[in-house]
Amino acid sequence: MGCEGSYDPRAQKAARTAAALLMDAGVAVGVLGADEISDGNEVDMLGEDGLLEDLAKKNIARFSRLGVKNIITLSPHSYNVFKNKYPAFGGDYTVYHYTQILADLIKKGRLKPPETPENKITFHDPCFLGRWNHEYEAPRTIIRSFKTLEFKEMDRNKQGALCCGGGAGNFFTDFLGGSEESPARIRIREAVDTKADILAVACPNCLTMLEDAVKAEGVEDKIVVKDVSELFFAADPCP
Helix, strand or coil, rough: CCHHHCHHHHHHHHHHHHHHHHCCCCCCCCCCHHHHCCCCCHHHCCCHHHHHHHHHHHHHHHHHHHCCCCECCCCHHHHHHHCCCCHHHHHCCCCEEEEHHHHHHHHHHHHCCCCCCEEEEECCCCCCCCCCCCCCCHHHHHHCCCCEEEEEECCCCHHHHCCCCCCCCCHHHHCCCCCHHHHHHHHHHHHHHCCCEEEEEECCCHHHHHHHHHHHHCCCCCCCCEEEEHHHHHCCCCC
């Protein structure tokens, strides 16, 4: 679930929708619940090498007791640290971002996008999914599977996408927030320029940062921010 999926109310909704889709498609998944601790990606980005090692070793010991071989993450931040940092501490797992699983389920016919109202949609590439780990197609495969959604790329996309401003711990510290030129507000203006009705994201940090920026920009009547998993539901599946 990650820290955001566990504690942030908006990210909790995204976590529920992603989990509902996996269960509907017959994917056997489990969560650690109250036994879950931080994955350590943000403390690593903030320079706390010792704390990352401590968290990684505790998580690896817990995963070993449970026989964990595969990990699905909600957050690209979690995906990054499990995939790229944990092997140095003895934690070798097959790690998936949830969009990779959903895209595969769609390709196999196990997950079918519902009929939705016709809308224009654009997508914001999360830094830790895109630039850091070169996964650009899984979220786009999901979006393009909706026949009634017209996909419009922002001018800055994929490798050149603008960060939402929440990376490297700024989601918590918000050193870069509070002004018209904050990364999140600039990104919302770029999304509005596409004339899209929906801005899809695949990261709980981006979800919160960009939703707040929509309010700060005063464009709630022009664009709505949704997690990719939420495209499948007209309403929260687990209110």
